[in-house]
Amino acid sequence: MNVRQANLKMIKSFPGGKDALAVAMGMTIHAFDNRLYNRKGQDFTADEELQIQSFSGTTFFADAVASLSGGVFVELPDVSDIGNDELLEKWNALYAKVGEFSGKFSRAISDDVVDQRERQDLSAAGEGVNKLVQELLALTFRIYCKQHEKED
Known part of the structure; x- marks a missing residue:
């Protein structure tokens, strides 16, 4: 996903x-559209993108x-109530x-060719x-690492 696609998903x-x-965002619809569609060299700043992401309650900009x-x-999940049962899950x-x-x-390699759709499916x-590996690692480190090691 590119940033424009992320913007459209956040708007939706x-x-x-x-x-x-x-x-x-404190903008006129015209100013917003100019940034959204990169008219007249305008674009959203990173801070504006992050604000749109926050307002939309999504992570589409970060994903892009x-x-x-x-x-x-x-x-990263909140670990305040996490223990071994959650790690097992x-x-x-x-x-x-x-x-x-x-x-x-x-299935993708069964015909010795990976087409565009199969490539997208494999990538996803x-x-x-x-993502799950990183979440598992983050939870493990937050739960089991000593406090001074968590900050490194």
């Missing part, structure tokens, strides 16, 4: 859509930036995601596995 997620979001940077955005979810990925992988499934 905001109650009232583009007009309401423009007002929330991570993807464009060759990575994956991983939203993450492990089970990870096993299921790996199984899903394995099935998609096998791989990102799902990566």
